[in-house]
Amino acid sequence: MEQPPPALQPPVDGWVGTVELPGYRADRIVAKLDLLPEVDPDHLYFDLLLLDPQGRTQDNHSGPCLAMKRSLSLEERSCFVRVVAELVRHLAEEPRGLSGVARALAFIRENGVGMGRLVAAAQMLDEDCSERAVTRGLGHMLQLCLGADEAPTAMREVVAGLARSSGFGALDAPAPLKETPGRSQVSLTPRATKGPLVALGGLTRSGRFGGAQIPPPLGFDERVEAINDSGLVSQVGYVVRTVGKSRARHFLRETTDFHLVPQPEMFGF
Structure with a gap:
């Protein structure tokens, strides 16, 4: 049996x-x-x-x-x-x-x-x-650093800014990121789209993008809202897919001002 x-x-x-x-x-x-x-x-x-x-x-x-x-x-x-x-x-x-x-x-x-x-x-x-493991790990660290309720809220602006910068395309970024004070250099070669022009450039610590002008894709607001309304895993997953898994932690560190690694004081040491 x-x-x-x-x-x-x-x-x-x-x-x-x-x-x-x-x-x-x-x-x-x-x-x-x-x-x-x-x-x-x-x-x-x-x-x-x-x-x-x-x-x-x-x-x-x-x-x-x-x-x-x-x-x-x-x-x-x-x-x-x-x-x-x-x-x-x-x-x-x-x-x-x-x-x-x-x-x-x-x-x-x-x-x-x-x-x-x-x-x-x-x-x-x-x-x-894998991308899946990196996404889960970064999501957990955002919750540890920001709190379970605040992390998805903080990520809403990050997602919107990155979507504007990339045009919802993967950023062509094969080389390692260069450290630049106050700016994460992630915007390289987004795909072209149609629509009103928006700013393209690195995301500063204040969450603002600046640089060249590219048009956002059609249905931009709806697509951003769909990602943000799907929860923290979807938000982080979008960042990982767009900037690359080996660059996502640096990008989020620059945009949230947290190191995104566990620190002894988080656990009472």
Whole structure:
């Protein structure tokens, strides 16, 4: 007789492990520390688990954590696993599991979760993950930074401005973004459309676009409204598709004034 499939386990967030060797579960991701002196007597050992919908281990990334000396405090240990879990919680949406992001995970193990290193690790994740995973990850970070209610509201102007700049076409932006004070250089080669002229240019921190003039497409307001009324995932997904997944975090960082990476103070550290 055929056995019924295992029951699905609802995703839960919370602490696992012990006080001395903490771990944290974020959705289907578990980040935890261990002590394996036979592997590395001076550093803690790091395990990152991806769970399947039944709560069983589907994939894992493990190794000595050179960023975590055994002498670090219990709070520093807890902070590390919580921040890492939040940074990579969207990997549950990644079709390749953890294998495609080994570069970023190894970087975290070696360099830790300081702000500059978190930004660098997030960039690696965005380059190596699917659009779906990047969209989910950025949406989660916008909610952490702005709040669940405020994030979709703040994104309405971002979507409208980007649509005006791109003419609802993907921006031809193969090269990395150049840092320019107060401006995100994302408008390169939009598709031509018909209608009244609007501004084309980089989006400033105030949310205003400026530069060359291009016409908006027909039904512009209706298309923008449809995206904005579909929720945060649709809004972020539109940005990711338009500017590219490896550039979306930089673009949103410039337009929201948030780094869009998890920071210890968000979790009480």
